[in-house]
Amino acid sequence: xxxxxxxxxGYIGAELVAALSTDExxxxxxxxxxxxxxxxxxxxxxxxxxxxxxFVQGDILDSRKLRKELAGMxxxxxxxxxxxxxxxxxxxxxxxxxxxxxxAEMVYAIEDVAPDACVVYLSSTAVYGSGEAAANxxxxxxxxxxxxxxxxxxxxxMERLMDDRSVTILRLGxxxxxxxxxxxxxxxxxxxxxxxxxxxxxxxxxxxxxxPFIHIDGVIGTLGALVHGTPLSGIFDLVDHDxxxxxxxxxxxxxxxxxxxxxxxxxxxxxxxxxxxxxxxQGIQPERKAxxxxxxxxxxxxFAW
Amino acid sequence: xxxxxxxxxxxxxxxxxRDRVQAFQAEGKTLFAxxxxxxxxxxxxxxLSRIDAHIPVYYVDTGYLFPETLRFRDVLKERLGLRFIxxxxxxxxxxxxxxxxxxxxxxxxxxxxxxNKVQPLERVLAEYDVWINGxxxxxxxxxxxxxxxxxxxxxxxxxxxxLDWNARMVFEYRKAHDLPEHPLxxxxxxxxxxxxCTRKLMDGYDERTSRWFGLNKTECGLNTxxxxxxxxxxxx
Ligand code: SF4
Numbered sequence: 001x002x003x004x005x006x007x008x009x010g011y012i013g014a015e016l017v018a019a020l021s022t023d024e025x026x027x028x029x030x031x032x033x034x035x036x037x038x039x040x041x042x043x044x045x046x047x048x049x050x051x052x053x054x055f056v057q058g059d060i061l062d063s064r065k066l067r068k069e070l071a072g073m074x075x076x077x078x079x080x081x082x083x084x085x086x087x088x089x090x091x092x093x094x095x096x097x098x099x100x101x102x103x104a105e106m107v108y109a110i111e112d113v114a115p116d117a118c119v120v121y122l123s124s125t126a127v128y129g130s131g132e133a134a135a136n137x138x139x140x141x142x143x144x145x146x147x148x149x150x151x152x153x154x155x156x157x158m159e160r161l162m163d164d165r166s167v168t169i170l171r172l173g174x175x176x177x178x179x180x181x182x183x184x185x186x187x188x189x190x191x192x193x194x195x196x197x198x199x200x201x202x203x204x205x206x207x208x209x210x211x212p213f214i215h216i217d218g219v220i221g222t223l224g225a226l227v228h229g230t231p232l233s234g235i236f237d238l239v240d241h242d243x244x245x246x247x248x249x250x251x252x253x254x255x256x257x258x259x260x261x262x263x264x265x266x267x268x269x270x271x272x273x274x275x276x277x278x279x280x281x282q283g284i285q286p287e288r289k290a291x292x293x294x295x296x297x298x299x300x301x302x303f304a305w
Numbered sequence: 306x307x308x309x310x311x312x313x314x315x316x317x318x319x320x321x322x323r324d325r326v327q328a329f330q331a332e333g334k335t336l337f338a339x340x341x342x343x344x345x346x347x348x349x350x351x352x353l354s355r356i357d358a359h360i361p362v363y364y365v366d367t368g369y370l371f372p373e374t375l376r377f378r379d380v381l382k383e384r385l386g387l388r389f390i391x392x393x394x395x396x397x398x399x400x401x402x403x404x405x406x407x408x409x410x411x412x413x414x415x416x417x418x419x420x421n422k423v424q425p426l427e428r429v430l431a432e433y434d435v436w437i438n439g440x441x442x443x444x445x446x447x448x449x450x451x452x453x454x455x456x457x458x459x460x461x462x463x464x465x466x467x468l469d470w471n472a473r474m475v476f477e478y479r480k481a482h483d484l485p486e487h488p489l490x491x492x493x494x495x496x497x498x499x500x501x502c503t504r505k506l507m508d509g510y511d512e513r514t515s516r517w518f519g520l521n522k523t524e525c526g527l528n529t530x531x532x533x534x535x536x537x538x539x540x541x
Contacts (some may be wrong), residue, residue, distance in 0.1 A: 061397060062397045063393070064397050104369075108393070
């Protein structure tokens with residue numbers, strides 16, 4: 001089985017490559033990434049498993065290269081994206097370019113050169129925008145940010161492929177946890193970094209805003225289950241739990257009792273979003289084995305000092 | 306003077322269209338049609354399917370089409386049994402950025418249309434003798450100046466069977482033949498092209514604002530660049 005992973009050098013991609021590299025039913029892993037975020041963690045140890053990994057430095061808007069590299073793939077994980085913490089609104093055109101038109105190019109290339117490939121596309125719960133009631137894939141998205149809108153439009157291109165193959169669209173909550181290409185702009189990771197190395201965290205808004213989250217192990221477990229399992233077509237939410245910023249601060253204070261937290265603009269009531277675990281992923285999405293404090297402790301243990 | 310618009314008369318158009326296509330074929334000419342899958346182009350496609358469904362129908366897939374348009378293509382293919390052929394631009398989008406990394410439609414829409422629409426169609430023009438094109442005189446000044454037949458360049462002849470039609474006739478024809486509409490029409494879109502350059506109709510604005518709102522640009526180049534020089538005159 002040949003698998004291509006766009007964004008394979010990124011936060012989720014690098015963990016997925018490492019996990020799949022030990023699965024000897026896979027004959028080749030192609031990592032397609034433009035390295036635009038400067039992540040190089042994929043290329044350093046610990047060593048990968050025995051599955052051959054091939055790196056292609058490429059842009060998903062380079063249709064020629066994309067066609068060449070996706071030819072004959074059995075599975076395609078489309079992870080490449082211009083990411084942000086949901087609700088951010090900077091660089092509208094860039095989100096549109098990569099997440100919307102880049103995904104359109106992926107769909108064209110898959111149609112043309114990978115007719116048998118099952119596809120997994122990572123979207124975001126940012127497509128829901130915000131709201132008091134819990135959102136889920138049954139409600140019509142109402143993105144509030146350029147990022148959320150671009151991910152949603154990317155989904156509509158991917159949905160076209162569902163007519164003749166399995167396409168799994170996963171709307172991820174905010175991801176956290178250690179990894180080779182860990183992102184410290186992801187909110188939980190950033191707070192842990194600041195708590196550990198600075199003793200003080202900065203909080204935007206009142207702290208009451210809620211967001212859906214998922215630990216990176218839950219993401220990788222789910223993606224891994226989609227490699228060999230029965231193809232699963234549709235749109236799903238991949239989240240574990242909702243948290244407010246103040247919930248997170250409480251958990252951090254268990255590990256760092258002297259932690260200070262500074263409100264930058266606490267008069268602002270920032271938008272909230274709640275998304276429950278998707279029951280349809282039962283048996284695919286792993287059960288969460290640790291609570292938040294244990295997860296933070298595990299990541300804390302990965303710091304160099 | 307603007308060309309007088311004919312009243313609703315679908316059958317004479319069909320007969321004339323069929324007879325002309327058959328005459329071209331009798332002369333040994335090769336024919337192709339083009340479409341952008343807009344709702345108003347459906348009558349011509351429907352007639353073509355009844356005249357000769359083997360005539361290839363090209364569309365320019367710029368890479369910026371609404372996914373809804375591509376789904377509509379599939380609906381029409383199923384319904385009309387036509388042979389649609391997509392043309393993709395040769396220049397990847399990764400090479401259509403400026404120094405700041407922005408895509409071409411944000412800084413030079415004319416060039417963007419040239420690369421993504423006009424160029425892909427040029428090679429098709431060189432392959433065929435006759436291009437069946439569904440432009441209508443009531444759509445723009447450039448189109449109002451067109452003839453039913455005129456050279457397209459590259460040795461190809463443009464043939465415009467729908468030139469005298471108007472929006473009302475399109476509506477009536479679609480209704481009479483129970484033809485599907487583009488899914489975005491129900492969401493408030495009028496003229497539907499590439500997503501970055503299309504916007505929903507707004508109250509108090511005319512349909513012209515559906516495309517390239519804010520620019521003097523009214524055509525994508527297919528109906529201005531691929532018309533042989535010296536054969537068109539815009540009405541004053
Ligand atoms: S219509 Fe807009 S996006 Fe499409 S080719 Fe022209 S400028 Fe580019």
